[in-house]
Amino acid sequence: MxxxxxxxxxxxxxxxxxxxxxxxxxxxxxxxxxxxxxxxxxxxxxxxxxxxxxxxxxxxxxxxxxxxxxxxxxxxxxxxxxxxxxxxxxxxxxxxxxxxxxxxxxxxxxxxxxxxxxxxxxxxTLHNAGPEPWDSELTPRSFHARLKASRRMLKTQLLSQRPIAGVGNIYADEALWLARINPKATRLGVDRAGDLLEALRQVLQQGVDNGGTTLRDYRNVDGDSGSNQGELLAYGRSGEPCIRCGVTLKSDVLDARTTTWCPNCQRH
DNA sequence: GTACGGCCCTGTTAGC
DNA sequence: TGCTAACAGGGCCGTA
The missing domain is CATH 3.20.190.10 (MutM-like, N-terminal)
Structure with missing residues (x-):
């Protein structure tokens, strides 16, 4: 996707x-x-x-x-x-x-x-899209303010494209895992918002560097698969051990999308 | 404005 | 083996 x-x-x-x-x-x-x-x-x-x-x-x-x-x-x-x-x-x-x-x-x-x-x-969705991930005006403080504008769950907010543009189900799960933030959380402090922003930039940049993630259908213009699927640490790993702490990753359906997270290192 | 349900689609997979 | 049902999911729309 x-x-x-x-x-x-x-x-x-x-x-x-x-x-x-x-x-x-x-x-x-x-x-x-x-x-x-x-x-x-x-x-x-x-x-x-x-x-x-x-x-x-x-x-x-x-x-x-x-x-x-x-x-x-x-x-x-x-x-x-x-x-x-x-x-x-x-x-x-x-x-x-x-x-x-x-x-x-x-x-x-x-x-x-x-x-x-x-x-x-x-x-x-395009009209209301938030800033691009690498927009210089997107700072921990401005990102925090954008998240604060809604009381919905963080995962839902990321998928809405409003706080930041371009994030879908895969990279949202990856970034939340990387930043150790619970996808069901509804509010974050400025520092934690900064952590999430940094994690989003990291996973998206890695995805770009790897030519995208191919789970099944995605192909680039040349008909080739991306290679980022080998780098996924949370998405699609429900039931497998967390690479950080070993606790079994769990999943739930949020906003009609399967969400995977670590119940130990993403407690809050 | 926000939350929620439902719809659009069809290949794949699980279950019987 | 063959059938059916469930599932995957981004965006959008209608309703509350």
């Missing part, structure tokens, strides 16, 4: 091949999630950006293609044209270099939007 490191990996791979390319034809699956793809006929792509888990592909006419990969979305290039026989092909753009950019998505949790550049009012 693509989170910030996976989306950043895709962005970096797309950039060199996409910038300046003109769309000479486009098509999509009939679902409204994907039909915006068709609005891009004739434009040229600019330099791909990213905000949280959203890919932002600027177009030469002052708009942006906003791509959310959902859980199983994948962007890739294909020589000579799109593979229209692929049952999971959801959208495609034929480019002026005899290559097609394809968006495939097995579970259709992904979505595409075309908006005037920088106008995200109709994309609530």
């Amino acid at each position: 693509p989170e910030l490191p996976e989306v950043e990996t895709v962005r970096r791979q797309l950039a060199p091949e996409l910038v300046g390319r003109r769309v000479i034809d486009a098509g999509s699956h009939p679902s409204a999630k994907f039909t915006p793809a068709r609005q891009l006929n004739g434009i040229r792509f600019g330099d791909p950006g990213r905000r949280g888990k959203y890919l932002l592909l600027p177009t030469s006419d002052g708009r942006e293609l906003v791509v959310h990969l959902g859980m199983t979305g994948q962007l890739r290039f294909r020589q000579h044209g799109p593979d229209v026989d692929d049952p999971y092909l959801r959208a495609w753009w034929m480019l002026d270099n005899d290559r097609a950019l394809e968006f495939a998505d097995v579970r259709r949790f992904g979505r595409l939007r075309v908006v005037p550049a920088g106008h995200y009012d109709d994309i609530p």
